[in-house]
Amino acid sequence: xxxxxxxxxxxxxxxxxxxxxxxxxxxxxxxxxxxxxxxxxxxxxxxxxxxxxxxxxxxxxxxxxxxxxxxxxxxxxxxxxxxxxxxxxxxxxxxxxxxxxxxxxxxxxxxxxxxxxxxxxxxxxxxxxxxxxxxxxxxxxxxxxxxxxxxxxxxxxxxxxxxxxxxxxxxxxxxxxxxxxxxxxxxxxxxxxxxxxxxxxxxxxxxxxxxxxxxxxxxxxxxxxxxxxxxxxxxxxxxxxxxxxxxxxxxxxxxxxxxxxxxxxxxxxxxxxxxxxxxxxxxxxxxxxxxxxxxxxxxxxxxxxxxxxxxxxxxxxxxxxxxxxxxxxxxxxxxxxxxxxxxxxxxxxxxxxxxxxxxxxxxxxxxxxxxxxxxxxxxxxxxxxxxxxxxxxxxxxxxxxxxxxxxxxxxxxxxxxx
Ligand code: EPZ
Numbered sequence: 096x097x098x099x100x101x102x103x104x105x106x107x108x109x110x111x112x113x114x115x116x117x118x119x120x121x122x123x124x125x126x127x128x129x130x131x132x133x134x135x136x137x138x139x140x141x142x143x144x145x146x147x148x149x150x151x152x153x154x155x156x157x158x159x160x161x162x163x164x165x166x167x168x169x170x171x172x173x174x175x176x177x178x179x180x181x182x183x184x185x186x187x188x189x190x191x192x193x194x195x196x197x198x199x200x201x202x203x204x205x206x207x208x209x210x211x212x213x214x215x216x217x218x219x220x221x222x223x224x225x226x227x228x229x230x231x232x233x234x235x236x237x238x239x240x241x242x243x244x245x246x247x248x249x250x251x252x253x254x255x256x257x258x259x260x261x262x263x264x265x266x267x268x269x270x271x272x273x274x275x276x277x278x279x280x281x282x283x284x285x286x287x288x289x290x291x292x293x294x295x296x297x298x299x300x301x302x303x304x305x306x307x308x309x310x311x312x313x314x315x316x317x318x319x320x321x322x323x324x325x326x327x328x329x330x331x332x333x334x335x336x337x338x339x340x341x342x343x344x345x346x347x348x349x350x351x352x353x354x355x356x357x358x359x360x361x362x363x364x365x366x367x368x369x370x371x372x373x374x375x376x377x378x379x380x381x382x383x384x385x386x387x388x389x390x391x392x393x394x395x396x397x398x399x400x401x402x403x404x405x406x407x408x409x410x411x412x413x414x415x416x417x418x419x420x421x422x423x424x425x426x427x428x429x430x431x432x433x434x435x436x437x438x439x440x441x442x443x444x445x446x447x448x449x450x451x452x453x454x455x456x457x458x459x460x461x462x463x464x465x466x467x468x469x470x471x472x473x474x475x476x477x478x479x480x481x482x483x484x485x486x487x488x489x490x491x492x493x494x495x496x497x498x499x500x501x502x503x504x505x506x507x508x509x510x511x512x513x
Pocket of ligand 1: 221
């Protein structure tokens with residue numbers, strides 16, 4: 096098990112550079128198999144979710160070449176074999192191989208994906224989308240077979256604007272015969288990044304980033320070069336950390352419009368910032384903060400993935416704040432640990448009520464999932480004394496070099512294997 100230790104209450108100053116977006120990368124890697132030629136993806140973050148997907152590529156006999164920040168994927172000798180459970184359960188995004196393999200070979204066999212325990216996480220919308228395109232879905236326990244004689248375009252309405260279902264249906268539809276329309280599609284920037292990649296390979300996708308995506312099927316996809324967008328959730332996490340304990344801390348390589356909802360909330364709380372074309376500087380993270388309420392929502396609403404770190408900031412606001420989680424039913428696992436650190440938070444149904452301000456004091460906590468782990472790091476950095484975060488491997492799934500990045504701006508943080 097990996098453990099992070101933080102000696103908190105140190106002022107952070109300098110620049111933190113944001114890496115490529117995890118949730119775009121994890122779709123781009125499976126998408127790359129849709130061609131038989133080489134795809135080069137740069138700005139790929141070094142996180143364990145990237146490693147897990149590269150392991151799946153290798154299992155499928157795909158040639159993978161990793162250099163600093165870029166990944167060259169060549170599937171010319173690829174074999175469409177079953178993806179074993181030990182690979183699929185390592186992360187949620189293994190499910191993108193279902194859409195990509197179906198799109199390429201008209202057949203995918205794999206086990207149910209894993210990922211953070213933040214809710215039930217069904218994939219019914221993905222499977223319904225595949226069926227609408229002409230595939231037959233069968234399962235024996237966790238083993239799913241998705242197969243089609245021919246994939247044809249279809250009109251698909253998503254009951255929920257699901258990120259995963261939108262991308263997976265796009266992957267399956269790019270080489271289908273005819274036109275597919277996805278209505279009530281998710282609009283997250285990662286979806287636009289994946290659609291751009293597919294279009295650079297020769298796909299014909301329009302409307303990504305709006306709620307109606309149109310895909311005109313093509314026969315052939317070719318080699319391409321593509322760049323991953325900066326990670327808006329990593330950026331948001333460090334901006335929250337800067338608001339907690341930064342002094343002139345610059346978060347660089349950010350697309351500010353991707354985090355508008357967060358920046359508005361920070362302004363409302365009284366955080367003074369400079370928002371540039373591709374950076375955010377937080378001037379002083381130690382002011383008295385105003386309370387606020389957030390309700391998580393699909394993009395461009397307040398992202399569920401920032402809800403947990405943001406709760407830490409709310410413990411510093413004077414008065415009562417509320418956090419309503421509408422996407423995942425089990426994303427309050429960090430609350431018990433924040434209370435252990437000295438916060439005053441109660442949870443009823445899907446709403447957390449935070450009464451602040453609270454002085455946090457270091458203690459032993461657990462990273463129950465990726466973003467809960469990020470919340471523990473944020474809390475540990477602002478708390479007096481030593482915070483020990485167990486199960487820190489969850490954090491490394493989504494934050495490239497988090498320990499090194501924080502150390503470089505003055506944090507006393509270490510990671511060790513026990
Ligand atoms: C993506 O998950 C992200 N993961 C999540 O990031 C993020 O929290 C989530 O989108 C919402 O923004 C990746 O991109 C790999 P959804 P995804 O399908 O695609 C329900 C992180 O910390 N639903 O948009 O799995 C579902 O239960 C994470 O980086 C169905 O009911 O999320 C949820 O309530 C974790 N049936 C809602 O839709 C389905 O078939 C939104 O889920 C699919 C989803």
